[in-house]
Amino acid sequence: MAVAAGVPASELELSDEDAAVLLDLARIAAHDSGERTNAPLLCYLVGRAQGNASLDDLADSVRSSS
Numbered sequence: 001m002a003v004a005a006g007v008p009a010s011e012l013e014l015s016d017e018d019a020a021v022l023l024d025l026a027r028i029a030a031h032d033s034g035e036r037t038n039a040p041l042l043c044y045l046v047g048r049a050q051g052n053a054s055l056d057d058l059a060d061s062v063r064s065s066s
Helices: 016-033 038-049 055-065
Strands: none
Touching (some): 016 038, 038 055
16 A cells, blocks of 8 residues: 555554554544544545644544544
């Protein structure tokens, strides 16, 4: 996937902490909406939005809107 994206593979590695945050966001998306299919969609959108924002800031935004 890194080659296709044109980024070093190290940029696509998740720390244990980042994985936990993403799993928590997936839980929120699935449970708050009642639709499990929203979990991967939310995680995808967070990844797309991450650009200059930290994962923690984006996660806080999701948590405060749920």
